[in-house]
Amino acid sequence: MILFENVRFLDTTLRDGEQTPGVALTSKDKVDIATKLDELGVNVIEAGSAITSEGERESIRAVVAEGLNAEICSYCRIMKPDVDYALACDVDSIHLVAPVSDLHINVKLKKDREAVRKMAIETTEYAKEHGLVVELSGEDASRADVDFLKSLYNDGVDAGADRLCYCDTVGLLVPEKAELVFSDICSAVKAPVSIHCHNDFGLGTANTIAALRGGAQQAHVTINGIGERAGNTALEEVVMTIEWLYKHKTGINTKEIFKTSRLVSRLTGIPVAPNKSLIGGNAFTHEAGIHVHGLLADTSTYEPIKPEVLGRERKIVLGKHAGKSSVTLAVKEMGFEVDDSQLHEILNRVKELGDHGKKVTDADLQTIAETVLSIEREAKVILEEYTVVSGNKVTPTASVKLKVDGQDVVEAGIGDGPVDAAFASIKKGVSGIADVQLEEYHVDAISGGTDALVEVLVKLSKDGKMVTARGSRTDIVMASVEAVLNGINSLI
Structure with a gap:
């Protein structure tokens, strides 16, 4: 045989x-x-x-x-x-x-x-x-x-x-x-x-x-x-x-x-561990500058197979281990043209965030790059109002009023909880300009106490493109809404 x-x-x-x-x-x-x-x-x-x-x-x-x-x-x-x-x-x-x-x-x-x-x-x-x-x-x-x-x-x-x-x-x-x-x-x-x-x-x-x-x-x-x-x-x-x-x-x-x-x-409802072989979030994610430098020359230097074989995409994550190659690739993928001095300043700001223990999201990098390049970006989706109703024997319901491309849009949605309901209503509100999918959702309490500052990280996708974005508030629903809107504006 x-x-x-x-x-x-x-x-x-x-x-x-x-x-x-x-x-x-x-x-x-x-x-x-x-x-x-x-x-x-x-x-x-x-x-x-x-x-x-x-x-x-x-x-x-x-x-x-x-x-x-x-x-x-x-x-x-x-x-x-x-x-x-x-x-x-x-x-x-x-x-x-x-x-x-x-x-x-x-x-x-x-x-x-x-x-x-x-x-x-x-x-x-x-x-x-x-x-x-x-x-x-x-x-x-x-x-x-x-x-x-x-x-x-x-x-x-x-x-x-x-x-x-x-x-x-x-x-x-x-x-x-x-x-x-x-x-x-x-x-x-x-x-x-x-x-x-x-x-x-x-x-x-x-x-x-x-x-x-x-x-x-x-x-x-x-x-x-x-x-x-x-x-x-x-x-x-x-x-x-x-x-x-x-x-x-x-x-x-x-x-x-x-x-x-x-x-x-x-x-x-079972999350895949980030370090899980082949399908984990980190399997084709790179941060260290020396690794990214090698990838730019030949992806096989630090990848055993191409991510496309599994229906995946390579991802470059920025943090304190980022190098010039990482930032060059990331800003280029965002469509920015930078000179050496601008690249150096963006890299310094990325490392500064990383040194403070922050996760540098795509939205963060875009903001940093726009600041350094003095580019003003007008958000296409702006939150005007939101209301969430949730409680015992009540179906979690959210309503939002958005300004989408200058037009007022009001939508409502239900979900398994207040955050899920809020996302459902936002997704309806932006359906005219983007079909956005929530791929991952993560929340951390930054400080202790009932008034703790909450940081929400989301991963959103649209037509094969994926971004991560952050929201930070004492209200977990508002932090989630902020993160989702930041991500949507980055995507569109």
């Missing part, structure tokens, strides 16, 4: 990913994510566990109804009622999970190996009789007796199982063992084997790659690596490792990875 040939991906963001504490996806959320996963090109979408609730079944049925290219799957225990619920959702396949370690068999199920074997065989046969594709999975396989595991797998295949899966349920594999185990198992069974890793020791991707090297033909993954405890193996890491480090195509549309990451982050 050729290494990494025809690797398949089962994405379990909607099942294992949703089991992240605090995450609950609506039916629409699941459809939106599933549609994006299908655009990525994953082979199987595990849409949920049909036995969970009627609401879960409605969500699975909604995903099935989209008619996606991907195979739609439901998680099932080795129990016939679970299969019946999956059948009622009209899924293509089931991920049939059998506990295989003695710890899980004896302590969790309070049964013995032969009872589990019987349940697995009977449930597999039942699912196949009803026309389902079956992926028989060994839960806690990394702590199971390998001989028992292989015999259970082979009995499952004899009962009709189409695929098998090895679950490293609490992340105890190490890469060298993973490759050896899969080399052994894949040569001993008569069906393709998947690898399903958890990231408890941070080895999810490494173990998944090692298992694929050992003969696994499908990887179970989630977007952003979300999942229970420390999460699951991240799709983006496995895909890009195979494509860029091992030089094999995966069939995944990598240019949609970043958009998918942001969609999942927004709908689950």
